Amino acid sequence: MTQISRRLALGAAVATLAAPALRAQTNAIRIVVPFAPGGSTDAVARLVSPGLTQRLGVPVVVDNRGGAAGSIGTDVVAKARPDGQTWLLTFDSHATLAALLGPQLPFDPAKDLDPVMLIGGAPYVLACKPDKPFRSITDVVDAAKRTPDGVSFASTGNGTIGHLTMVLLQNRTGTRMTHLPYRSGGLAVNDTVAGHTDMMIGSAAVVNPHVRGGTLRIFAQFGAERLPALSALPTVAEAGFQGLEAEAWWGVFAPHGTPQDAVMRMNAALKDSLQDPQVRRTMEETQQARLIMSDPQGLQTFLTREVAKWSAVVRENHIAAD
Known part of the structure; x- marks a missing residue:
């Protein structure tokens, strides 16, 4: 068994x-x-x-x-x-x-x-601690190209939509990142806030309270349209990464x-x-x-x-x- x-x-x-x-x-x-x-x-x-x-x-x-x-x-x-x-x-x-x-x-x-x-x-987003260097999805791809497996991301587990979205991103950009799966969004958030992972992919729902509290910063959004609260941040499609919509x-x-x-x-x-x-x-x-x-x-x-x-x-x- x-x-x-x-x-x-x-x-x-x-x-x-x-x-x-x-x-x-x-x-x-x-x-x-x-x-x-x-x-x-x-x-x-x-x-x-x-x-x-x-x-x-x-x-x-x-x-x-x-x-x-x-x-x-x-x-x-x-x-x-x-x-x-x-x-x-x-x-x-x-x-x-x-x-x-x-x-x-x-x-x-x-x-x-x-x-x-x-x-x-709610659309999936990428978020990190405010002191991390990522400001766009392009920053993540560039860092992953410089250091294969050197960029880590948290998700709510293998096979979740967030994880699969990052798999598609790596496939399409020829990059390799280190995946850290967690059993819930709350656990993934906690370790991202603590700096144990470079970033996390999660729903805007689970990330937003921590963004409002100043402990996380959203730098990429995977929705078909921009969230009203993130109207200045391009979607990943607008940033040149087509076919990665995830909600x-x-x-x-x-x-x-x-x-x-x-x-x-x-x-x-x-x-x-x-x-x-x-x-x-x-x-x-x-x-x-x-x-x-x-x-x-x-x-x-x-x-x-x-x-x-x-x-x-x-x-x-x-x-x-x-």
Whole structure:
């Protein structure tokens, strides 16, 4: 059994033992976040959970189950009873799980999970400590050409969209950089702020609070358009690096077979919670997110495109989970 397989099996076993006890004690609805606390997915889940509690009339708790590129927590939901008690709020790496883990994945993302809502997204950015020399993506490429493997970057793990975007950048520029994968955006941010890595690629959502606090500086943005808060900073396409658009996104899924009325009730509660003025302002200004709040079919259509795009990068570059 491989290390990833052991981690998946252990995570599923612990979740199986813990979940019934949690429901029996509190009758709570669980929002499983398949990453460690501190990242943008965790932040989004905790931002909407009070509103969901109010609108659904029962406690809504956030349950972090990190590890194996998000597959441990996702497996918890894929194997949960479809009774409307357990939901998944996950990140963009969901689109690469099947390509990344292959036969080691103990569930089928397309068959074992039902779409609920595409919450929205935020462009990926490159950020570094203010005292680092990088001012543009060209500066990074030039430094990597001068010293192969001498420039390091942090991401939220192997096979995440941020990592894959940097793989594409290296392929297209003939450079080599040192990748430092972390289990969450929060951990990647902490080590970047501490200077243990030259820079990090992450969603504007997870980086922006630290930019506002002066501990990080964004010097490249991968969105199709410039963020309003970064209107003076060119996108990477404008800087001459075409085809590197990348956006982080958050989606909600249910165990397959969850009754449609429960799915639509959760969709409506999420939409109402996200439209609360304070929550919306936090998402759009603090997290720099673009809210979509789709119906279930909207998430399914979007996910199909993302799977096709990023799974090809995983396969072509022989990327494995960390």
